[in-house]
Amino acid sequence: MPLIASRIASANSATSDFPLNNLPFGVISTAGSPPRCAVAIGDFALDLAALEADGRLDAGAPVFAADRLNPFMALGPAAWARVREQLTTLLAEGAETPIDDALVPLDAVTHHLPFAVSEYTDFYASKMHASNVGTMFRGPENALPPNWLHIPIGYNGRASSVVVSGTDIHRPLGQRKPPDAAAPTFGPSLRMDIELELGAVVGVASPWGAPITVEEADAMIFGYVLLNDWSSRDIQAWEYVPLGPFQGKAFGTTISPWVVTRAALEPFRAPLPPREVPELPYLHQAAPGLYDIHLEVAMEPPGADRETIISRTNYREMYYSSAQQLAHHAVGGCGMRVGDLLGSGTISGPTRGEHGSLLEISWGGKEPFALDTGETRSFIEDGDRLTLRGHCEGEGYRIGFGEATGRILPAVANRWA
Amino acid sequence: MPLIASRIASANSATSDFPLNNLPFGVISTAGSPPRCAVAIGDFALDLAALEADGRLDAGAPVFAADRLNPFMALGPAAWARVREQLTTLLAEGAETPIDDALVPLDAVTHHLPFAVSEYTDFYASKMHASNVGTMFRGPENALPPNWLHIPIGYNGRASSVVVSGTDIHRPLGQRKPPDAAAPTFGPSLRMDIELELGAVVGVASPWGAPITVEEADAMIFGYVLLNDWSSRDIQAWEYVPLGPFQGKAFGTTISPWVVTRAALEPFRAPLPPREVPELPYLHQAAPGLYDIHLEVAMEPPGADRETIISRTNYREMYYSSAQQLAHHAVGGCGMRVGDLLGSGTISGPTRGEHGSLLEISWGGKEPFALDTGETRSFIEDGDRLTLRGHCEGEGYRIGFGEATGRILPAVANRWA
Incomplete structure (x- = not known):
C-alpha cells in the first residue's frame, strides 16, 4: 500500500510518524482546555471532540469528549472502521470540510494516558531474551524453562503504575540482597533497567468463563503502543522465587501516547517463527501473527547534548504473538476487559546490539557499555533518559509509534533510614 | 466490649453473624429493584439507599444508591465513622426512627460483588502453608524460600475474575503436564483446589510514588472479606516457573458478600508472632497486626444432604498482617487505589485439620480424606460445593463474615478437542 496523500502537508513526508495511513489515537489537552481524544496527523493532533461536537465526525455515539479512549474502544470494531474511514476522508488531499479549528500543533499539546488501563499483564515471549535472562538468573543449563516453548x-x-510517555519515575526503594550478603537491606534499587516491549490494547471484552480462539483474540485488539516495563533487577532477583516479579516491576511502566491501530499495522504482518515443539491447537495462529516493526532504544545521560542508540531490534523477533497471549490469557475462563494492556515481553534480537534490556546489553552488569558522550553504563543512573521508538517502513511512508520516554529520578526520601 | 442491643431481635442472638456491633457493608438487590448498598443486621439487610433518600442517613454525599461501595469508601475514614455512628443510633434498642421500609429479609436478597475490584493482589503469608506447599513443590530442603521470613x-x-459468594465456577481448561509426561496436554484441570484466605479491602488511595508506613497502611483498610482463591494445582505447577501463578489462579476468586469493617474487628486484634529474623524497619508494626478470627471450610459433594467441615483454623496463624502487606506493596512507589483487594494468603494451622487448602489436607493428593457422606476426596470433583465461614467470638455476640461459597461445575466445551 502506498502513502495516502493528506491535505496536511507534514503528513506526506516519508519520515513522519503520522501519515494519513496511520491515524493513531490518543488523549491530549492544551492550556486551559480539558483532556479529549485526538488522532495524530503529520505535525498536528486533530481534536476529535471538536469534530464530533458539530457532526463532522460520528462514531455512532458521543465518545470523544472524554479523557480516555475506553468509551470509543467499547463501541467495537465496526465503529473503529467507520471512524477511520471518516477521518481518512476528512484528511485526504483535496478534502474541503473545514478542520483548521481542530488542529493543534503537536508541540503545543500535553499527552495523557490514552486509555484507562483495566488490568496490565506482561509476557515473556522473546526466545532470545528468555534465554539470556535465564542464563544469568539460573545458569545456562536452565536458561529456557521447560514450559517456555509450550506456553506464552x-x-x-x-x-x-502505568504512565504516559514523558512521566519521570523515581528509583524505587525496596529490599535487595547481594548473593554474598547474609541478609537483605532496604534502600534505593541499584540495578535499574528497562524492558523494550510492545503493548497490545484490548478493545473488545470477552465474558468471564468463555475461552476464545487466537483468531477471536486478534480481532479483540484495538491497537498497540510502545511499552517500557521499567525493572529493578536487584529487587526482582531477591523477591521473584517462587511467585514471580512484584515490587521489582511495580513502580512504573511507560507507554507511548498514541495507540497505533491494528488496521494501520495490517500491511506489515509478519510470520511467527516455526514452532520447535508440537503446538497445542488452542495456540495455533494461521495468519501471520507478528508485525515488522523496527524498534530502537536511546539513552541520554543528564546534561548530555546527545543521545546514544543502545539497541536496534524488531518485533518480528518474538516467538508468541499478542493474539496467542490473549487467547492463552482467556482460555481458563478469565474475562478480558476493554482497556486491558498486554505487554509483549522484552524484545531482543540475537546480538548484543539488538537486546531489549540493559541486563542483556551489559550482561548482568559485567560488561559496561559506552555512550557517545564517553560515559559508560551497566544500569540506569539518576537523571538518565531512556526513550523507545518504533515504526513500520512502508512504500514512501512509515507507520510510527512516536516515542515512550522517561527519566529515572533519585529515590524519594527513605522514611525508615 | 459486650453486645450492643438492637431493635432488630434477631441481631441480639449470640449466634447471629450480624449483631449491631458488626454492621458489615454490601450490595444487594431484590426482585424488580436495582442493586444498592446495604448493611446486614440480624436476619435482615438494611437498605442504605432508602435511608439516604430522605435524610435518615447522611454520609456527607449521596453514595448509597450505587451498585458498589467504592463511592462510599472513597469518602474516607471520617465518613465511615459518621455512618457507623448514625446506623448504631438508628438500629439501637429503643430507637424510634421508622426503618421498616428499609428492612429486607436476608433470604430475599440477591448479593452482588460489594465493590468494584480495582486490582487484586494475593500474598503468601502463613508460614505453615508456605512450608507445606514448598515441601510438596520443591522438596523439604527448599520448603521455605530464603526470602520468606524477610518479605511478605x-x-x-x-x-x-473476582466474583461474589454463590457464583458457580467452571473447572478451567489449560495446559498441564504430569512430571513423567514428555509434553503437556490441554484439557480440564484435574487438581482443583481452594485457598482459605482473608481479603483486605483498600478504602483510601495512596499516590503513585509515595511509600507509606505500616500504620498508614492499616488506616487505609476499610474492611475485610472471606476470600477463596480457587486454584488449579496442575495448571499452576506447569506454568509457575519462573514468573509465578497465572492461569492456575485466573478463573475465579470468590469473596463473601459483606465487608466487615476494620472498626467492627478492632476489639479482636491479635499479636503477630515473634519475628524469626531481624525485621526491616519499613515492615515493623507496633500494634497487634492480626485478628482473632475463627475460620472453617465446609465441603459438600453433589446430591449430599450434609456438608463436612474439612478444616478449622484462625487468622491468628499468619506471619504477616494485611497492613504489612499493603505497606510492602506501596514501598516502591506503586499507587494504591480505592477498591484494591489484598488476599492474605492461604491460612493454615499446624495440623492436617487446620490446613487451608486441599493440597495440604490430602498432602498433594497422596492421602485422600473422608467426607461424612462416606465419599473420599483428594481434590475437588464436579458439583462439589466449598464454603468458607468466619467469625470473631465476643462476649455474648459474634462478628461474623457470613460465608463465601461456590460450586465447581464441569469444564466448558473444549473448542479444540
Whole structure:
C-alpha cells in the first residue's frame, strides 16, 4: 500500500510518524482546555471532540469528549472502521470540510494516558531474551524453562503504575540482597533497567468463563503502543522465587501516547517463527501473527547534548504473538476487559546490539557499555533518559509509534533510614 | 466490649453473624429493584439507599444508591465513622426512627460483588502453608524460600475474575503436564483446589510514588472479606516457573458478600508472632497486626444432604498482617487505589485439620480424606460445593463474615478437542 496523500502537508513526508495511513489515537489537552481524544496527523493532533461536537465526525455515539479512549474502544470494531474511514476522508488531499479549528500543533499539546488501563499483564515471549535472562538468573543449563516453548508465559502486573510517555519515575526503594550478603537491606534499587516491549490494547471484552480462539483474540485488539516495563533487577532477583516479579516491576511502566491501530499495522504482518515443539491447537495462529516493526532504544545521560542508540531490534523477533497471549490469557475462563494492556515481553534480537534490556546489553552488569558522550553504563543512573521508538517502513511512508520516554529520578526520601 | 442491643431481635442472638456491633457493608438487590448498598443486621439487610433518600442517613454525599461501595469508601475514614455512628443510633434498642421500609429479609436478597475490584493482589503469608506447599513443590530442603521470613511475598492476581459468594465456577481448561509426561496436554484441570484466605479491602488511595508506613497502611483498610482463591494445582505447577501463578489462579476468586469493617474487628486484634529474623524497619508494626478470627471450610459433594467441615483454623496463624502487606506493596512507589483487594494468603494451622487448602489436607493428593457422606476426596470433583465461614467470638455476640461459597461445575466445551 502506498502513502495516502493528506491535505496536511507534514503528513506526506516519508519520515513522519503520522501519515494519513496511520491515524493513531490518543488523549491530549492544551492550556486551559480539558483532556479529549485526538488522532495524530503529520505535525498536528486533530481534536476529535471538536469534530464530533458539530457532526463532522460520528462514531455512532458521543465518545470523544472524554479523557480516555475506553468509551470509543467499547463501541467495537465496526465503529473503529467507520471512524477511520471518516477521518481518512476528512484528511485526504483535496478534502474541503473545514478542520483548521481542530488542529493543534503537536508541540503545543500535553499527552495523557490514552486509555484507562483495566488490568496490565506482561509476557515473556522473546526466545532470545528468555534465554539470556535465564542464563544469568539460573545458569545456562536452565536458561529456557521447560514450559517456555509450550506456553506464552505471563504474569499479572500493576495497572495503577502505568504512565504516559514523558512521566519521570523515581528509583524505587525496596529490599535487595547481594548473593554474598547474609541478609537483605532496604534502600534505593541499584540495578535499574528497562524492558523494550510492545503493548497490545484490548478493545473488545470477552465474558468471564468463555475461552476464545487466537483468531477471536486478534480481532479483540484495538491497537498497540510502545511499552517500557521499567525493572529493578536487584529487587526482582531477591523477591521473584517462587511467585514471580512484584515490587521489582511495580513502580512504573511507560507507554507511548498514541495507540497505533491494528488496521494501520495490517500491511506489515509478519510470520511467527516455526514452532520447535508440537503446538497445542488452542495456540495455533494461521495468519501471520507478528508485525515488522523496527524498534530502537536511546539513552541520554543528564546534561548530555546527545543521545546514544543502545539497541536496534524488531518485533518480528518474538516467538508468541499478542493474539496467542490473549487467547492463552482467556482460555481458563478469565474475562478480558476493554482497556486491558498486554505487554509483549522484552524484545531482543540475537546480538548484543539488538537486546531489549540493559541486563542483556551489559550482561548482568559485567560488561559496561559506552555512550557517545564517553560515559559508560551497566544500569540506569539518576537523571538518565531512556526513550523507545518504533515504526513500520512502508512504500514512501512509515507507520510510527512516536516515542515512550522517561527519566529515572533519585529515590524519594527513605522514611525508615 | 459486650453486645450492643438492637431493635432488630434477631441481631441480639449470640449466634447471629450480624449483631449491631458488626454492621458489615454490601450490595444487594431484590426482585424488580436495582442493586444498592446495604448493611446486614440480624436476619435482615438494611437498605442504605432508602435511608439516604430522605435524610435518615447522611454520609456527607449521596453514595448509597450505587451498585458498589467504592463511592462510599472513597469518602474516607471520617465518613465511615459518621455512618457507623448514625446506623448504631438508628438500629439501637429503643430507637424510634421508622426503618421498616428499609428492612429486607436476608433470604430475599440477591448479593452482588460489594465493590468494584480495582486490582487484586494475593500474598503468601502463613508460614505453615508456605512450608507445606514448598515441601510438596520443591522438596523439604527448599520448603521455605530464603526470602520468606524477610518479605511478605505477593503477586498480582486478576481482578476481573473476582466474583461474589454463590457464583458457580467452571473447572478451567489449560495446559498441564504430569512430571513423567514428555509434553503437556490441554484439557480440564484435574487438581482443583481452594485457598482459605482473608481479603483486605483498600478504602483510601495512596499516590503513585509515595511509600507509606505500616500504620498508614492499616488506616487505609476499610474492611475485610472471606476470600477463596480457587486454584488449579496442575495448571499452576506447569506454568509457575519462573514468573509465578497465572492461569492456575485466573478463573475465579470468590469473596463473601459483606465487608466487615476494620472498626467492627478492632476489639479482636491479635499479636503477630515473634519475628524469626531481624525485621526491616519499613515492615515493623507496633500494634497487634492480626485478628482473632475463627475460620472453617465446609465441603459438600453433589446430591449430599450434609456438608463436612474439612478444616478449622484462625487468622491468628499468619506471619504477616494485611497492613504489612499493603505497606510492602506501596514501598516502591506503586499507587494504591480505592477498591484494591489484598488476599492474605492461604491460612493454615499446624495440623492436617487446620490446613487451608486441599493440597495440604490430602498432602498433594497422596492421602485422600473422608467426607461424612462416606465419599473420599483428594481434590475437588464436579458439583462439589466449598464454603468458607468466619467469625470473631465476643462476649455474648459474634462478628461474623457470613460465608463465601461456590460450586465447581464441569469444564466448558473444549473448542479444540
